[in-house]
Structure formats: structure tokens, C-alpha cells
Amino acid sequence: MPGTPRTPAPAPSPTPLTAVPAPTAPPASAAPVSASLAEEAARATRRQLLVGGAATLGAVALASSWAPEAHADAAPRPGRVAEPFTLGVASGEPLHNGVVLWTRLAPDPLAENGLGGMPDRRVEVEWQVSQDENFRRITTSGTVGTGPRAAHSVHVEVQGLRPGTPYYYRFRHGNEISPVGRTLTTPAPNARTDRFAFAFASCQSYTSGHFTAQEHLAREDLDLVVFLGDYIYETGEAGGAGRPHVPAREVQTLAEYRVRHAQYKADAGLQAAHAAFPWAVVFDDHELENNWADETPYGGEPSEAFLQRRADALKAYYEHMPLRRSQIPAGPDMHLYRKLSFGNLVDVHLLDTRQYRDVQVADSERGDPSRTLLGADQRAWLLNGLSSSRARWNVLAQQVFFSQRDFAAGAATDFSDDAWDNYRVERDTVRDALARVRNPVVITGDVHANYVCDVKADFDDPGSATVATELVGTSFTSGGDGAEQNPGDAVQLRENPHIRFVNRRRGYVRNVVTPTGWTADYRTLDYVTDPGAPITDRARFVIDDGVPGVRPQA
Incomplete structure (x- = not known):
């Protein structure tokens, strides 16, 4: 789906790049990826997709200076790390002149100490970038060091690209x-x-289903994947897909978070989706703990133990994501909100709705004007970014339900305490800012269901103006197979007339944006508890340039 394939220009002469060792201190190493690439020959882009084994790499390697030595047997030689790339490769944070490349060396990805079976020492990893998939013309290359303090992860910030x-x-x-x-x-x-x-997608519980949607995603034609949170689940329950978590308990420590990330990253479907496109990622709650708020666990009290757990979770998160050095955590803090721009067409503001939020409160307190989901600094950054944007489409990529959603029938009200409804005044401030920019669209994850909402100037007045559109994407797997709708959805639709669509199957939302319109395809699977489900277009909605709100399209 993404932009039409572009004809590669002649390769520029290599430009020095910045190689960034993964989080915190010295060592940052790369881990072998034991996954193979499958070609989708019919695609104009001729992308190679990672699907499990490195079978296609032989021809590629022989076409370059990286041709491996011949070995009479496959047994590892003394001092040799076997199959270090078991977690695949990834890229992210694209700019007009560069991108972040990621891998992690982990010959034994589920090693209990969280170090992936790598030796307790610093190692070097070489990297190459080419405009052709056979690496006959190397655009740029380099070497980066990594080690146990970074779980042998590698982050390379490539510059000087076209x-x-x-x-x-x-x-x-x-x-x-x-x-x-x-x-x-x-x-x-x-x-x-x-x-x-x-x-865009979110919520990929390993225990709840197979990563079939990610396999389908890898076959799309896209410029970017935006992942809106719950990349891993910290929980220990077994789920219904016969895919138990390792370790089989709720994770708490740095080693345990590293193992959990490695378990997810080892999945061939997820590796394929990462290898096919650059990603832009933000976390939500389950990368640490359910519904946490700033320094407070849900329903608990702030403590040094929770801050340490937060620091460990964010460190492991950075180690496994294609993020820039500006996102390296400092203890329990990580600067995650930022903006990506795509020419004059789209500005994407990626938000962080966890690290700065006030603790959840009862509905009776949600109207307190001092309450914040974003924190003062992030809110000022967002409002300034929206007011200064010259893009035709302005996107808020964020985690939790933005539009008002009343679950109670009749005069009573019942709102989620973990969504923007619990921070009503700040939500309305952001909504009013969206009303002043061109073509605002909010994209959302978290709720394991597909929704489409008209963002109203006054949610309590159905006749008020529609000022923006919210597209809410379902989960990749979380919640199991799902259904077309739940019994309570009829009440939601009746009490919230600005909600235009609800569906609870699994999948993702594919979007094509042009100067004249935005087309959103809700792509769903009938099941995820068994592998192999086909994917279908469940619904399509169009947003026209200059006309807030959606219109369904057959």
C-alpha cells in the first residue's frame, strides 16, 4: 500500500554515519538473526521478507565482500558465536536523509540471565546499506561495538541517504x-x-494468538508501520493459543524483560513485518505493567521498587526497538514523544500517554482542570507543533481512546478511567487545537477493537461540529479471536452517536493518504488462536481533504 515504488537514484559516495551503541553505557552489540527472507516476486518493490532461516542469504553474501568462508560442517568453531541473529533485523525513525538500523545478537535468546547466550564481553558488528538487495553497490557501511550492558543490541543512526x-x-x-x-x-x-x-497496529499478546496478522502486514506495500503500544505483555498467564510466556510468570526484572522481548522478537511473522518497512513505535502500559501512571502502579502507591521496575522495563524496551540515541532511557525516564514528517503531506506527532499522567480517578473527579495525561512540557510541545504545522494532514499517533465513550445506558454515565475521558479538560484543549489545523486525524490503539469516531466540538451535543476524525485500531492478537461485536456495543453506539463503527476482530488498519483524501482499510482476521487465517477488508472509510469526519465506502 505505501507510496509507489521509487526508482533508485545512482548511489551517492559513502557518507560517514553515526553508529550508536544501544542503551546506557559502553557495550552495544548486535545479535544474529536466524530468520529467512521470502521473496514476494509479484511486488514491484521486490521486497524480501523475513520468514524464518537464512536460506536466501547465501546468494546475497556471495555477491559481495561478505562471502562467508566454506565449512565442512555446521558445528560452531571454538570462539565462534552460532546463529547470533535469531531476533531478526529492524529499521525505524525514518528521516529524509537517514534511518535507524537495529539488531541484537542472541544465539540463545531465552537464556535466563537475559544476555541471549552472548559472551560477557564487548564485540563488534559490521553493517551495510545498499540500494540494491544483492548488495552489489554498497551505499555506506561501518562497524559498531556492543556488549552485555546493552544486551548486545545494536542501534545505527545512518545519515547521508537520499x-x-x-x-x-x-x-x-x-x-x-x-x-x-x-x-x-x-x-x-x-x-x-x-x-x-x-x-498502524497495537497489542500483540504472544499467549493470546499467533502473529498471522504480522505475516500479512509484511506483504503490504507501505512506507511506514506505526505501532501504538503493548508490544509485549508482562503477564504470566498462558492464554488460549498454546504459546506460553517465558518465563511463565509476570516479569519484574531487567533480565526477565529482556527474555520476554526476545521471545516476541523471535517470532517469524513479527520479524518479517520489521524487515519489510521502517517502524515508528511508542509504548503503552504492558511494556511495564497494566495501566501504570507515571511513578504509580495501577491501584498502588509510588515506591522505589516500582521506579526500578520502570527503569528496567524501559531499558529493555529501548534495547529491542529501532529508536534513536535521543530515546535512550535515563533511569526510569525516557523521552519518547516526537514528530515525523513526510514531505508537505503528513506530520505525525507520536505521543507518550504514560510517563507524565496523573493517577486515574473516579468519574466525579475527571473534570478537574489541573489533571493531565500529557504533562505540561509534552502538551506545550504538541500545541506548538500543531499550530506551526504546514502539512496537509496532521496526525496524533497515540495510545488510549481519545473521543468520549460512555458505557452506561440512559442518564447515568460510565467512562474509562484509563482513557482521555479521565482527563477531560486537557482532552478538550487538545481537541480545540485540532479544530484549528488542517485535516486532523487521531490514530489510537489499546482497546482491542476497531472504532471510527467523529471528534465533536462538544461531545455532549451530537449536533455540534465535527472537528477531527479518530481511527481506533484493533489488536494484533490480544483478547483472542474476538467477534464482530460484543453485546454492550449496541449501548455504546446509542449513547455515543459520534461513534460510527465498532468491530472486534483482530488485525490492523491500512491507510493511504493523498492530497485529496485519506482511505482507511480495516483489515481483519476471523481467528488468531490457530495459525493461518486469511485476512479480509472488513470496512473502508474515507476522509476528504478539508471535510472533517468520515464517509463509509463499499
Whole structure:
């Protein structure tokens, strides 16, 4: 779905790049990715997709200076790290002249100490970027160090690339070569951009289902994937898909969070989706603990123990995501909110609705004007960014339900305490700012269901103006197979006439944005507790340029 494939320009001469060792201190190392790439030959982009084993890498390696030595047997030699790239490769944070490349070396990804079976020492990882998938013309390359303090993860901030251009990348450690990933730079700042295609998704509980949706996602034609939170689940329950968590308990420590991330990253479907496109990620709650708020666990009290757990969870999160050095956590704090721009067409503001929020309160207190979900600094950044935007489409990519959602029938009210409804005055401030910008769209995860909402100037007055659109995406797997609707959805639709659509199957939302309109396809699966479900377009909605609100399209 994304932008039309661009014809690669002649490769520029290599430009020095910045190689960033993963979080915190010295060591940052890369781990082998034992996953193979499957070609989708019919695709104009000729993307290679990571699907499990490194079978396609032999031909690629032989076409470059990275041709491996021949070995009579597959047994590891003394001092050699076997299959270090078991967690795949990924890219993210695309700019017009660069992108972040990621991998982590982990020959034994579920090793209990969280270090992935790597030696307790610093190692070096080579990386290459090319405009052709066979690496006959190397655009740029380098070496980065990594080690146990970073769980042998690697973050490389590549610079000097061409705008709006697809690139291929890979890593090498010793004699082992990673699978190949494909990434894409953004158009030049303010450049005329006629098409931007992306998908957004959230909530991928490993125990609740197979990552079939991610396999389908990898076959799309996209410029970007936006992941809106709950990349892992900290819980210990077994779920209904025969995929138990490791360890089989709620994770609490840095080692345990590392193992949990590695378990998810080892899934072939998720690896394929990461290898196919750049991602932009934000966390929600389950990367740490359900419904946490700033320094407070849900229903609990602030403590040094919780702050340490938060620091450990965020460190492990950074170690497993294609994020920039500006996102490296400092103890329990991580700067996650930022903006990505795609020419003159789209500005995407990625929000953080966990680290700065006030603790959840009863409905009777939700109207307190001092309550905040964003925190003062992030709110000022967002309002300034919206007021200064010159993009045709302005997107808020964030975690929790933005529009008002009353669950109670009749005169009574019942609102979620973990969504924007619990921070009503700040929500209304942001809504009023959205009303003053061109084509505002809010994209949301968290609730394991698809919704489409008209964002109203006054949610209590159905006749008030529609000022923006909220597109809420279902989960990848969380909640199991799901259903078309739940019994309570009829009440929601009746009490909240600005909610235009509800569906509770699993999947993701695919979007194509042009200067004249935005098309959102709600792509769903009938089941995830067994592998192999086909994907279908459950519904399509169009937002026209200059006309807030959606219209359904057959």
C-alpha cells in the first residue's frame, strides 16, 4: 500500500554515519538473526521478507565482500558465536536523509540471565546499506561495538541517504550474516508528496494468538508501520493459543524483560513485518505493567521498587526497538514523544500517554482542570507543533481512546478511567487545537477493537461540529479471536452517536493518504488462536481533504 515504488537514484559516495551503541553505557552489540527472507516476486518493490532461516542469504553474501568462508560442517568453531541473529533485523525513525538500523545478537535468546547466550564481553558488528538487495553497490557501511550492558543490541543512526528512496541493509558478526531488511527514507522536508501509505497496529499478546496478522502486514506495500503500544505483555498467564510466556510468570526484572522481548522478537511473522518497512513505535502500559501512571502502579502507591521496575522495563524496551540515541532511557525516564514528517503531506506527532499522567480517578473527579495525561512540557510541545504545522494532514499517533465513550445506558454515565475521558479538560484543549489545523486525524490503539469516531466540538451535543476524525485500531492478537461485536456495543453506539463503527476482530488498519483524501482499510482476521487465517477488508472509510469526519465506502 505505501507510496509507489521509487526508482533508485545512482548511489551517492559513502557518507560517514553515526553508529550508536544501544542503551546506557559502553557495550552495544548486535545479535544474529536466524530468520529467512521470502521473496514476494509479484511486488514491484521486490521486497524480501523475513520468514524464518537464512536460506536466501547465501546468494546475497556471495555477491559481495561478505562471502562467508566454506565449512565442512555446521558445528560452531571454538570462539565462534552460532546463529547470533535469531531476533531478526529492524529499521525505524525514518528521516529524509537517514534511518535507524537495529539488531541484537542472541544465539540463545531465552537464556535466563537475559544476555541471549552472548559472551560477557564487548564485540563488534559490521553493517551495510545498499540500494540494491544483492548488495552489489554498497551505499555506506561501518562497524559498531556492543556488549552485555546493552544486551548486545545494536542501534545505527545512518545519515547521508537520499530522500524518498528504498534501501536494503544487513549486519555481520564474525562469519555470520543477518537476514536482509528493507527500509525507506522520507521525502525531503516540505517536498510535494502525492502519496503516503502506512499501517498502524497495537497489542500483540504472544499467549493470546499467533502473529498471522504480522505475516500479512509484511506483504503490504507501505512506507511506514506505526505501532501504538503493548508490544509485549508482562503477564504470566498462558492464554488460549498454546504459546506460553517465558518465563511463565509476570516479569519484574531487567533480565526477565529482556527474555520476554526476545521471545516476541523471535517470532517469524513479527520479524518479517520489521524487515519489510521502517517502524515508528511508542509504548503503552504492558511494556511495564497494566495501566501504570507515571511513578504509580495501577491501584498502588509510588515506591522505589516500582521506579526500578520502570527503569528496567524501559531499558529493555529501548534495547529491542529501532529508536534513536535521543530515546535512550535515563533511569526510569525516557523521552519518547516526537514528530515525523513526510514531505508537505503528513506530520505525525507520536505521543507518550504514560510517563507524565496523573493517577486515574473516579468519574466525579475527571473534570478537574489541573489533571493531565500529557504533562505540561509534552502538551506545550504538541500545541506548538500543531499550530506551526504546514502539512496537509496532521496526525496524533497515540495510545488510549481519545473521543468520549460512555458505557452506561440512559442518564447515568460510565467512562474509562484509563482513557482521555479521565482527563477531560486537557482532552478538550487538545481537541480545540485540532479544530484549528488542517485535516486532523487521531490514530489510537489499546482497546482491542476497531472504532471510527467523529471528534465533536462538544461531545455532549451530537449536533455540534465535527472537528477531527479518530481511527481506533484493533489488536494484533490480544483478547483472542474476538467477534464482530460484543453485546454492550449496541449501548455504546446509542449513547455515543459520534461513534460510527465498532468491530472486534483482530488485525490492523491500512491507510493511504493523498492530497485529496485519506482511505482507511480495516483489515481483519476471523481467528488468531490457530495459525493461518486469511485476512479480509472488513470496512473502508474515507476522509476528504478539508471535510472533517468520515464517509463509509463499499
